[in-house]
Amino acid sequence: MSRMQMPVSACLLCSPPENTTDIPGDPQRACPRAQGTATSPSVEAADGLASELNAAVRNSEREKVLELLEEGADVNSKVGSGWTPLQSAVQAGDKDMVQLLLDRGACPHARKDNGATAFIVAAIVGSVEILELLFGYGVDVNDCDNNGFTAFMEAAWYGNEEALSYLHSKGADVNMRRVTSDEKKKLNKGGRTALMDACRNGCFSIVRTLVQEMGADLNICDNEDRNALIHALKVDDKKVSKAVKVSIYVKVSIVHFLLDCGVNVRCKDESGKTALILAVEMQNPCLVKAFLDKDEINIDDADEGGKTALMVAVEKNDYDIAEMLCEKGARTDVGELIPIANRNYANKMQRLLRKYNAKYVPASYENWEPKSKRWSSQLQSLHETYRPMIGKLKVFQYIRQRIQSTSRGGIYLGLHGGTEVAVRILLSAEGSKEKEFLDQCGDCEHLLKLFQFEKERGYMYLCFPLWEKNLEEHLQDPEDEKDYKGILKMIFQAVKELHSLGFAHQALHPRNFLIDLAGKIYLADFDNNRELIEDKKKLISSDLEDLSRLVLYVLAGGRKPLCEVSIEDLDADSPDYEEALDLIERLDYHDEQGWDGLSKHPYFWSKQTRFKFLKSIWNKIKDLQRNKDPFKALNARSPYPCWTEKIHPEVLHNMEKSSYGNKIHYKNSVTDLLRFMRNLDEHPNKRIDEITGDYAEYFLKHFPALTIYVYNCLRRHPNYSHFVDIQDPPL
Secondary structure (H helix, E strand, C coil): CCHHHCCCCCCCCCCCHHHHHHCCCCHHHHCHHHHCCCCCCCHHHHHHHHHHHHHHHHCCCHHHHHHHHHCCCCCCCCCHHHCCHHHHHHHCCCHHHHHHHHHCCCCCCCCCCCCCCHHHHHHHHCCHHHHHHHHCCCCCCCCECCCCCEHHHHHHHCCCHHHHHHHHHCCCCCCCCCCCCHHHHHCCCCCCCHHHHHHHCCCHHHHHHHHHCCCCCCCCCCCCCCCHHHHHHCCCCCCCCHHHHHHHHHHHHHHHHHHHCCCCCCCECCCCCEHHHHHHHCCCHHHHHHHHCCCCCCCCCECCCCCEHHHHHHHCCCHHHHHHHHHCCCCCCCCCHHHHHHHCCCHHHHHHHHHCCCCCCCCCCCCCCCCCCCCHHHHHHHHHCCCCCECCEEECCCHHHEEEEECCEEEEEEEECCEEEEEEEEEHHHHHHHHHHHHHCCCCCCECCCCEEEEECCEEEEEEECCCEEHHHHHHCCCCCCCHHHHHHHHHHHHHHHHHCCEECCCCCHHHEEECCCCCEEECCCCCCCEECCCCHHHHHHHHHHHHHHHHHHHCCCCCCCCCCCHHHCCCCCCCHHHHHHHHHHHHCCCCCHHHHHHCCHHHCCHHHHHHHHHHHHHHHHHHCCCCHHHHHHHCCCCCCCHHHHCCHHHHHHHHECCCCCECCCCCCHHHHHHHHHHHHHCCCHHHHHHHCCHHHHHHHHCCCHHHHHHHHHHCCCCCHHHHCCCCCCC
8 A cells, every 4th residue: 555545544754664764853743643543433432443453453353453454543553551552463463464554554662651662662562573663664773652651672681682682783772771761760769770670680601691792780779779790689579489599599690790890889779788698698608709709899888777698597597598608707706696596496596696896785885966957857867877997987889878978989978086077989999089179179168178087998988077068059948048258259269260270170060069057169170071171271171161051051040951041040030130131251361460350259249349449439530630530431321311310400400409509410421320320429419318228229119231331441441440349348
């Protein structure tokens, strides 16, 4: 059948393979029929035809399918859970039926209720032939369903190795992490990769293919900070059977394979259990020994409940593993080892523990209250739970103690000698290099400084003073009081300090500005984006561009994402509006005055300072009347060419009277406006005061653009730029 002979229900935008370049970018919009819209007069009749068509497809009744389509059945209709005839044909593995439906206009981009397309279903089935057929219709190989599953992930999940290889050859992203909704992401759901799925389901051949042939990253973590090793060590709860025992055997093989490939053994699961603890739970001595042979393993590490590997072995009454742990030096003076052995009537275990000096040590904690308000509950938990000490540092590297995620790992809560800290964990070599930079920040007021550090097992633990929020969180919290000028002053100072050390930041995002309990702001660089400036002026320009957008973001109150904010988001009625615009422009076109010029910008001046500045200018230039330069500069482009009309008539009339009987005529020039302001302030009048109220308020309300106009006119003049060198009282 030709395209012109296709039934009305066919999706004309889903062209055959030779025309795939014309397929629009939004498949759902391109295929209106994909939504299952009925065209027949009766909805009930359409539903009946859809049900019949789907049943005929599943039963491979080709003639019945053709008959129903001729009767007007919608080739893209949907039945329960959103299944289309095409998806049903794919699930049945019927390539000929898939081709027939595609020829009749079936849309390959249609989605089930869970967002899965026919292409994703084909990966579950594992049919390479159907995948090839559908791929020719312009599907996106990395498209995912509502739960973030791609076809590649599904092939890995179900152990379909041929399908996996085909998808890889077509550009499937091997290391793509499962994308999930914002709600689920807040609960730390999602983020798994195909390798994690294969490890979890015990598909050894898939794991080996992904790692050895496709370059899967062993150490990517999901949103709960678990890598492939942790997933391999997870044993789902099932009835004890031969199949489960085989599954555990395969999982042990996968774990050994990952260890041989250099997987990170320091990851923890969602409950803070280490790989060693999980291996003990599996009660596999060979696996436990493999972990104990790794120098990175801390044998006394504990989970969120304070249980160590030895405690778990004693609970499970696994004598062989307990003995192995004791011989390796596991601590026996923590927890309730003896009472647990007694409850299990495990006399042999009790004797083993006493041999290694086990004692019952009841937990006792002094009354301690954290200083931090935001992190109070996590810090209290850290304080009360057993953790092996790293020098003077107590830290728990797992998700519920993580306070920030970065591209280079998480930042965790810690207690260093009882002081609340934020801890960044790096390999020793990388940590030493980072410490060299941090040591340079010691005298800087607004760069995050190193508090202390510790080293253990090839890692360095960098401890920073704990912060409460980042700038993004602060601006978006409706309960927080906002001091925008104070915020920007501290931001400017932080960037200035970093530049003075010879570095450009390259990532001036609100999340990189941290705020402590006292409201002080510090600039951090946990992603190590900074670069040495040297002769690279572009780096400074790049920082200033980022700073310009950041200023906009702050002044707009953080109501829009940083990448979307614009001048239109500023409050045009704000008394600082004109100064704010000029400040942003100065950042976009950085001038010779540099950071000092920015920090002394009129935006940061109080109303009284602005008024004093304006009236003082007349005093400075009146004695220079022989030199008309300042007058020409100020009057060249007046923002208020008819300013006298803005003044209350009675005020203007009173001010035109001279105390000497001579009448003063004020021209509509900027210099005469400055003269008027100066005279009004120098010769107060009770009647005028009743009309104007506070002079600063009055003039700044009527002439909001005057301050920045005068400031810029004089600042740019080679002979009078010193007139604008004014200091506002500290904010």
